[in-house]
Amino acid sequence: MTPARAPLAGPEPLIDVHAHFLHPRTGREDWEAPNAARLRAGERIGITVHVASTLGSWGFTSPTYFPSPRDISVGNDAMLELAAREGGRVKIYAAVNPNDTMHALAEIERCVARGAIGVKLAASRRADDPLLDPICELAGEHGLPILHHIWQHRRREWPAQEASDGLELGRLAARHPRVAFILAHIGGGGDYAHTFQAVKELPNVYLDLSGSGVDRGMLDGALEAVGPGRLLWGCDVTMETGLAKLRALDVIGLEREKMRDVRWRNAARIFPHGSFPMLEQVAA
Amino acid sequence: MSADRTATRPIDVNTLIGPYPYRYVPHPDPEVLVRVLEREGLRGAWVGHLPSAFWRDPIPGNQALFTALAPWRDTLHPVPTVRPDWPRWEEELRSCVDRGAVAVRAYPPQWGMATHDPNLHGLAAACGEAGIPLVLTVRFEDLRQRGNLDVAGDLDPATVRGVVRSARDARVVVTAAGREFIEFVHWGLTPEERARVWWDISWIWGPPEDHLAHLFRTIGSERFVYGTHWPMRLTQNPRANLDLLPDDLADARLADADEIATPRGVRNQA
Numbered sequence: 327m328t329p330a331r332a333p334l335a336g337p338e339p340l341i342d343v344h345a346h347f348l349h350p351r352t353g354r355e356d357w358e359a360p361n362a363a364r365l366r367a368g369e370r371i372g373i374t375v376h377v378a379s380t381l382g383s384w385g386f387t388s389p390t391y392f393p394s395p396r397d398i399s400v401g402n403d404a405m406l407e408l409a410a411r412e413g414g415r416v417k418i419y420a421a422v423n424p425n426d427t428m429h430a431l432a433e434i435e436r437c438v439a440r441g442a443i444g445v446k447l448a449a450s451r452r453a454d455d456p457l458l459d460p461i462c463e464l465a466g467e468h469g470l471p472i473l474h475h476i477w478q479h480r481r482r483e484w485p486a487q488e489a490s491d492g493l494e495l496g497r498l499a500a501r502h503p504r505v506a507f508i509l510a511h512i513g514g515g516g517d518y519a520h521t522f523q524a525v526k527e528l529p530n531v532y533l534d535l536s537g538s539g540v541d542r543g544m545l546d547g548a549l550e551a552v553g554p555g556r557l558l559w560g561c562d563v564t565m566e567t568g569l570a571k572l573r574a575l576d577v578i579g580l581e582r583e584k585m586r587d588v589r590w591r592n593a594a595r596i597f598p599h600g601s602f603p604m605l606e607q608v609a610a
Numbered sequence: 611m612s613a614d615r616t617a618t619r620p621i622d623v624n625t626l627i628g629p630y631p632y633r634y635v636p637h638p639d640p641e642v643l644v645r646v647l648e649r650e651g652l653r654g655a656w657v658g659h660l661p662s663a664f665w666r667d668p669i670p671g672n673q674a675l676f677t678a679l680a681p682w683r684d685t686l687h688p689v690p691t692v693r694p695d696w697p698r699w700e701e702e703l704r705s706c707v708d709r710g711a712v713a714v715r716a717y718p719p720q721w722g723m724a725t726h727d728p729n730l731h732g733l734a735a736a737c738g739e740a741g742i743p744l745v746l747t748v749r750f751e752d753l754r755q756r757g758n759l760d761v762a763g764d765l766d767p768a769t770v771r772g773v774v775r776s777a778r779d780a781r782v783v784v785t786a787a788g789r790e791f792i793e794f795v796h797w798g799l800t801p802e803e804r805a806r807v808w809w810d811i812s813w814i815w816g817p818p819e820d821h822l823a824h825l826f827r828t829i830g831s832e833r834f835v836y837g838t839h840w841p842m843r844l845t846q847n848p849r850a851n852l853d854l855l856p857d858d859l860a861d862a863r864l865a866d867a868d869e870i871a872t873p874r875g876v877r878n879q880a
Binding site: 361363364366367370371477478515518519540541542565566567569577 | 753816818853
């Protein structure tokens with residue numbers, strides 16, 4: 327019989343490349359509850375590391391997807407403190423708004439010096455905009471992957487965000503071939519079939535499996551489009567869907583070694599060396 | 611799944627067979643569904659006919675449904691579609707009940723019905739009289755990924771409130787709703803009315819926002835039933851959601867689909 331508290335996703339390492347936390351200045355009285363719930367559910371699933379960001383004030387004092395420089399820094403500080411408190415189980419992306427270019431570059435340097443292992447770009451500027459180039463160049467210098475919020479096949483403008491789709495991220499990725507780009511949440515709602523076609527030939531674009539969408543056929547399509555070597559496991563704001571996708575990959579019959587790639591080895595490969603010290607022994 | 615969190619081998623109240631008009635859905639066939647139920651530890655399913663939601667006249671779809679499920683009637687329980695603005699719909703409802711329907715599906719947004727459509731209220735009353743639940747579907751897909759031809763929109767919470775209020779004997783199962791929708795309906799009904807509504811858990815968020823846990827604590831797990839939304843969504847999702855409930859909900863139990871499908875009073879007489 328399985329021990330009652332054995333990790334639901336099994337004992338193998340597991341990296342969530344797309345996590346978020348809240349902080350006191352996000353305007354939510356209950357901000358601690360989702361943070362505690364993420365760590366609780368993470369333990370239950372068996373998540374080894376949450377690689378996480380916070381998007382400014384989450385809309386409280388500036389818009390979630392157009393955060394002010396002040397809110398960006400406050401959010402990154404909160405994440406740095408959380409990561410320090412949680413030891414190795416929480417790692418952070420430096421979240422930036424490319425419209426404030428100098429602040430974004432300084433913020434990346436500041437956060438990397440304190441342990442950030444990636445850059446988070448949301449939807450403040452279209453992915454193929456030249457304003458993103460200096461950020462990508464700096465990420466490339468530090469060997470940081472960039473997690474980019476993506477709206478699968480955007481058909482119109484939305485007021486609250488300047489969302490990008492797979493084609494636009496693909497154009498950015500082609501301009502910066504030495505940077506690994508994580509295309510966010512193919513399960514985040516949207517036409518993932520469009521995304522598969524947009525990025526299948528771009529080796530530096532990785533698909534994260536996070537998001538609330540659990541369409542049947544989506545995982546099969548992702549495997550067919552980019553293969554298990556370019557898939558990264560993640561949750562975003564729904565962790566039950568993350569667990570369900572792991573179980574579905576098992577049912578699909580993904581081989582054990584390829585499952586390991588999706589669970590953590592692909593992530594260990596694209597984040598800077600030494601980002602996950604607790605996994606180095608396993609990798610060896 | 612922790613066995614104590616749902617009825618032993620629950621019934622999935624939210625499955626469909628047949629193709630979806632707006633995207634490819636892998637093998638939506640009854641023989642596949644039977645295998646999936648076995649694999650997932652489910653003892654059966656309420657099964658609708660997916661194309662019927664989009665056909666003007668669902669009657670041929672009902673015939674196809676009953677025919678397709680015939681070899682597996684112990685496991686797959688038909689939920690045909692009755693369109694109450696179609697001539698002689700009452701005859702179709704009677705025919706469906708006579709052929710063993712455990713519930714009836716209706717799709718107000720796909721049929722262009724207004725929020726308080728009297729035909730829909732008539733169907734709810736007729737279902738109540740016939741002793742079978744009415745199944746309403748909030749959505750088939752995430753709003754952001756719908757095709758250009760798919761303009762029906764989501765079901766409106768006011769429609770559900772109107773249906774429940776209009777027919778005192780109606781029992782309503784709502785599928786594919788999220789927390790906000792559920793709360794907009796539940797807290798807008800009287801206690802007697804709430805007791806006639808059940809929600810499938812196929813689209814409710816788990817941690818870190820913990821919507822399912824919140825709803826169990828505030829509304830009660832007995833108002834919820836097991837549903838996957840197969841073949842549109844991964845069958846593993848509701849089970850994962852139950853597995854991730856906080857420890858204080860370890861004893862939470864879902865309603866049993868058989869209790870909903872059996873008219874009050876009739877079950878005890880049998």
